[in-house]
Amino acid sequence: MNPRPVRVPVGVIELLRLFVVVFFAGLGYQIAVAAEPTDVRLGPLDAVGAGVLLGAAIGYVLGGVVARLTVRSVAATERNLRQRSTEQVLSGMIGAALGVLLAAAVTWPLLLIGSQVVMLPLFGFIIVTLALLGYRIGVARRHDLLALFGAQAGLSGGSRAGSGERILDTSVAIDGRIVDVVTAGFLTGSFLVPQPVLDELQGLADAGDDLRRARGRRGLEALDALRRQRDVDLEVVPDAAREVPDVDAKLVRMCLDRRAVLVTLDTNLAKAAALAGVSVMNLHALALALRPPVTAGDVVRVNLLKAGKEPGQAVGYLDDGTMVVAERSRDRVGQDVAVVVTSVLTTANGRMVFSRPQTS
16 A cells, blocks of 8 residues: 655645745846946846836746646656665665765866856856766675665675675565565665576466466566565666576676575575575474474364375364365365374474374
8 A cells, every 4th residue: 555645735835935935036146247247326227127016026926837847856856766675775875975976086176177157057057967877886896885884785695695686586476475574674785686597487377378477477476576676776686697508607606696594495405505604584394393283182173184004094284274184084175174183293394293183
């Protein structure tokens, strides 16, 4: 849900208009004095007074337009900043300030050489240009720039991963739950999507199989939703390991080169990356840790949905998705049954609960 725009008070617009009126009145005064070099007594009808009145009138007409355009520009700038992370805003401001200082140091002698009427616009043009250049360089190299000031990016992984960057793999995008994690405020900062991962998602989205196509589109939608998060900076980075054919190997190589954290749901990739020395955030392990605990001896109710692999077994699922295998219950498939947990097995693919029917 987009926040309601803040209404600008009318007094602010009128105050801006007053400044424009005063500016044009002063400009009219200067022009009138320059056009009439002789000393005259100021009065309501002389040339100086006419210049002031004419300038004020022009300023009043243009002041409303200039004030409203200024307010609209400020509002557009605010909307643009809302879509950028704190890192981007801070680094852009630092870069723009450094650009202004550099421009002032380089172009200040120009004001001492020629006429100020000619040099002031040139001075302002150079300052604005270098400020914009500094802003863009600051945003592009924000991690290096913030590192100079001792700033850390993101909430976790800063001490372990240097710049605080996190590289997403295909499984995280397809799963989509990372958007909920970010929305809840548990994860913010810089997220990198390698081009090979984006190519995989596009390939899935264009596949002929309906299931694969749905997975690819869900992944692209998750990345788009992640990009629109306020405290997230999502960036697509080119393939820096073209000589490596495997996508998983590319991700490990990029994490090592950039000292970034790998965010994945693939347990095997997480193990291989950890062995290679990469810091890993395994969302699958996080999901397992947040599941409600079930221990031997607990009584739970489960809806048995289908027959199991072994004779007499039936299979159902708890509300969190945990598979429950009930012994001697195949004849009760389709029923809601109270079972006693006999053992819990945790595997790389999740948690399995073995049980037997509760005896009255």
